Amino acid sequence: MTEAVAPPPNAVAEGKRRRARMRAREAEQKRVRSLVTPEGAALNLKISTFSERFGAFILDVSLQFVIMFAIIFSIAFIAGAFDFNGWQIAWAVAQVLIFFVRNFYFIFFEIGRKAATPGKRALGLRVADRKGGRLTANAVIARNFLRELEFFLPLSVLFSFGAEGVAGWVNWLLLIWCGIFVLFPLFNKDKLRIGDLVAGTMVIHAPKVQLLDDIASATPARESTSAIVFTPAQLDVYGIHELHVLEDVLRQSTPEIKRNVANRIADKIGYAPQTGETDLAFLETFYAALRRHLEQRMLFGQRKEDKYDQR
Amino acid sequence: MSDRVMKSYRFREEREADWKQLEQIIARAESRGVGGLSDKDMERLPGLYRQAVSSLSVARTISLDQNVVAYLETLCARAYFFVYGTRSRMSERIAQFFARDWAAAVSAAKGPTLLAFLCLFGGALLAFFLTLNDNEWYWTFHSGWDSRNPNASYDELRATLYETDRKIVDMLGAFAAQLFSHNSGIAIFAFALGFAFGIPTAVLLIYNGVYLGSFYAVFWQKGLAYELTGWLFIHGVTELFAVILAGAAGFMIGGAVAFPGRKTRMQSMREAGEKAAMVIIGAVVTLFLAALLEGFGRQLINSDTVRYTIAGSSLIFWLGYFYLPRRGVGDRRD
Numbered sequence: 001m002t003e004a005v006a007p008p009p010n011a012v013a014e015g016k017r018r019r020a021r022m023r024a025r026e027a028e029q030k031r032v033r034s035l036v037t038p039e040g041a042a043l044n045l046k047i048s049t050f051s052e053r054f055g056a057f058i059l060d061v062s063l064q065f066v067i068m069f070a071i072i073f074s075i076a077f078i079a080g081a082f083d084f085n086g087w088q089i090a091w092a093v094a095q096v097l098i099f100f101v102r103n104f105y106f107i108f109f110e111i112g113r114k115a116a117t118p119g120k121r122a123l124g125l126r127v128a129d130r131k132g133g134r135l136t137a138n139a140v141i142a143r144n145f146l147r148e149l150e151f152f153l154p155l156s157v158l159f160s161f162g163a164e165g166v167a168g169w170v171n172w173l174l175l176i177w178c179g180i181f182v183l184f185p186l187f188n189k190d191k192l193r194i195g196d197l198v199a200g201t202m203v204i205h206a207p208k209v210q211l212l213d214d215i216a217s218a219t220p221a222r223e224s225t226s227a228i229v230f231t232p233a234q235l236d237v238y239g240i241h242e243l244h245v246l247e248d249v250l251r252q253s254t255p256e257i258k259r260n261v262a263n264r265i266a267d268k269i270g271y272a273p274q275t276g277e278t279d280l281a282f283l284e285t286f287y288a289a290l291r292r293h294l295e296q297r298m299l300f301g302q303r304k305e306d307k308y309d310q311r
Numbered sequence: 312m313s314d315r316v317m318k319s320y321r322f323r324e325e326r327e328a329d330w331k332q333l334e335q336i337i338a339r340a341e342s343r344g345v346g347g348l349s350d351k352d353m354e355r356l357p358g359l360y361r362q363a364v365s366s367l368s369v370a371r372t373i374s375l376d377q378n379v380v381a382y383l384e385t386l387c388a389r390a391y392f393f394v395y396g397t398r399s400r401m402s403e404r405i406a407q408f409f410a411r412d413w414a415a416a417v418s419a420a421k422g423p424t425l426l427a428f429l430c431l432f433g434g435a436l437l438a439f440f441l442t443l444n445d446n447e448w449y450w451t452f453h454s455g456w457d458s459r460n461p462n463a464s465y466d467e468l469r470a471t472l473y474e475t476d477r478k479i480v481d482m483l484g485a486f487a488a489q490l491f492s493h494n495s496g497i498a499i500f501a502f503a504l505g506f507a508f509g510i511p512t513a514v515l516l517i518y519n520g521v522y523l524g525s526f527y528a529v530f531w532q533k534g535l536a537y538e539l540t541g542w543l544f545i546h547g548v549t550e551l552f553a554v555i556l557a558g559a560a561g562f563m564i565g566g567a568v569a570f571p572g573r574k575t576r577m578q579s580m581r582e583a584g585e586k587a588a589m590v591i592i593g594a595v596v597t598l599f600l601a602a603l604l605e606g607f608g609r610q611l612i613n614s615d616t617v618r619y620t621i622a623g624s625s626l627i628f629w630l631g632y633f634y635l636p637r638r639g640v641g642d643r644r645d
Contacts, residue, residue, distance in 0.1 A: 038395070041364040043388050103595070113341050115392070126392075134396050137404060142588035149503035198506060198564065199588070200581035206389070211330065211382045216320050244377050251378070291375050292317045299318075299373065 018308060021241070030189070033202075035132040048125045048205040050185050059119030064105050071097045106144040111137050124207025130190070130200050139199040146195035150181035215250050216288040228277065228285045234269040235293040241306035243294060246287050258283060319374035326366050330386060333359040337389050360390045408589075416589035417633045420559050423566065427558030430513050431551065434520025435527070442528035452525045459526070465533045472535070472542040473613045498557035498598055502564070502591040506580065509565020516558045541618035545609050548625045550601035556594040560587035597629075 031049070034042040072094050079090030109117040115135055116126040127143070129135045155178065185191045190202055238246075249261050262279040265271070265286060273282065294304060336352045336359070348356070367383040374380060417424070441448040446461040453460065459471055497515060504511035530539040567583030568576060604621070612618055 035391075037364060037387075037391055039361055039364050041368050041387075043364075043367075043391060044384055045388060113344060113393075113396075115396075128392070136585065138585045138588035138592075141592050142584045145499050145588070145591060146503050148499050194506070197577065198580055198584040200584065204388075206385055208389075209378070209382045209385045211327070211334075212378050214320055214323060214376060214379070216317060216376075240375060243375055247377055288317070291319070295317060295319055295373060295375055298375070 018306070031205075033190075033204075037132075045128065046205045047191050048123075048203045050191055052123050052125060052205060053185065053191070053203055056117070056119040056123045056125055059122055060106065060117045063118055064101055067101050067105075068098050071101070106147065107140055110140040110144065120203070124205055125203050126206055127201050128204050130196075130202045135201065139201050143195035143199035143201050146198055147193075150184075150194055151178070212251065215247065215284060216291060228274070228282060230269070230271070230286065230289045232293070234271060235290055237269050237307060238290055239304040239306040239309050240294055243287070243290050246283065246290070250283055250287060255279075319370075319376060319379075322366075322369065322373065323376070323379055326362065329359055329362055330366065330383070333363050333390060334386055337386070337393055340393050341389070356394070360387075360394050363387050363390060408592075411637070412589055413593040414633050414637070416586055417556060417559075417593065419586070420563055420590060423559035423562035424555060426562050427512075427516055427555045430516035430558065431520040431523075431555055434517035435524035436520075438521040438524030439528045439531070442525040443531065446532075449525050449529060452521050459529065461529050461532070463529075465535070468530060468533055468535055469538065472538050498553060498591070498594050501554070501557040502560040502587065502594075505561030505564035505587070506568055507565065508569045509562045512558050512561030512565060516554070519554065538615060541615040541622065542609065544622035545612065545618040546601045546604035548622050549597055549604060549629070552629050553594040553597035553601060556590050556597065560590040560594065563587040563590070 031047045032044045033047060034044050036042050075090045075094045075097075079087050106117055110127050114121060114126065115128065120126060127135060127140065129139065181194060185193045190196075192202060196202055246261070246265075249257060253261075259279045262282050266273055266282070297304060332355070336348065336356055339347045339352070363383065364387050367380075367387050370376075370380050370383055438448070438452060442452075442461075449461050459468060497519065501512045501515050504515065527536070527539065527543075530536055563583045564580060564587050567579040571579035574582070604625075608621065609618075612621070
């Protein structure tokens, strides 16, 4: 490869981008807690972020409201058939049901097999024991009753006091209290709230991942692509990061993006496109060749992280 | 042709069917529980799980296919949580809780329970004597809207203790209101506030005791103590027991935080939290029963003797349930 002595004009920008990427990867690594199973294999569990948890919480609270309204409306509908006494009974029954929804919604779902409320499930979260042991019902109960204290108590007091015009500093104090508890997960590395602390639990991000077809196996036109051959020098241009980007491009992007990427790769490695070959065929063949090349090097202990990694 | 086939591709091709099978079994188990698995599934599961875990370790070192590695990570995590997770069913667990775990947790926490008891009744006694000496104390503890105050007459006070018209609607209403009354809130907060060394828990308990004691003094002065006791304790035995248990749960956590011993504070809090949770969930159940007794029992039964009988038998029942030694049934726990 012929490298120019003077750095290319966008070298500074590229360097910055690379450093940003490395920082992002490091931050991502910080979220990983490895859990050694009794078989001695390490599972990498990812701690969920504060925003994920907050989103799940909002979802759950909204869902609770929906359930409560559904209860009230359906009971009102039934009670509508009776006289005034019917309404009183209806209100009492609704209150009892709402009591259960309000207090046992989180506990019911988290004790369940998926160890997650619907909101958490929607965002791919689940509750797990911090030590990797089994999640006990007691831990779930403890972490959820503490939520009352962390969030609902200060909130309700805030609402009931604000109206009556109690001393302003009390409200401020409550607001600070609320803030400390709500923002507590931001200030520790495991993103634990007080309830997690007491119960010895953590919330992990473990979404279901579908096993997709191996790109290297999807060879649409084997006869025509078999003509495409790359030299080792051409394959040495890129590293693992670029391979992964290429994988994402192949799995989920528009034909225009694929064409652009194909052109840039061809440019960079100095490859002359043959007549009649499609961008997709080129990219897939290149992906397979690059992966094979990098995997082979990896077996010999050389991990080429990205295109700047000159090994 | 064979040149194109990579190690990582062959690796995947050989094992993919097994991974898929494991995924199916886990999905079935997650949606329908262990009961949803056939004998054949159960037989296959351990082998498939171990294979997936070892596949993951291999894939990390030889494969650069992001999707495969991510897939195996989550598959193994899900399988791990299932294989090493809880296996007992909800109904079994609930039965076990009432049969043994709850009583065991409560009787193991005699110290904190005694402390909570002293806080509650200490506060009550204090307020009782203060109010007996000087009625002004009553107003320190209560706000003005309650009609049951020292200025009320004997008849007015007596009227509040007995129900004349009994409608099922009112009972249901009283029951529901009771659920929402501050009791369950107090119980939960007495527990939740425990981690601040148990101090807020103590304050909460004493405050409730004071409230009760001054109230009692008002009736005592009018010579209604006997009637009030029946009115109060038909459900009060159960309810106060629950509040004391909640306080005890709070003290357990507070004590663990304040005096962790040789463990780290976190570890100690965590272990106490486990045990205290058992006590507190029981307290909530008890409060539910108390609400039933208060909503229906108190309205239906206007005879002092029957009220006392119920109060006494509930006391005997709870004491026996919690503290009578029972035959150990192994120590399986979930």
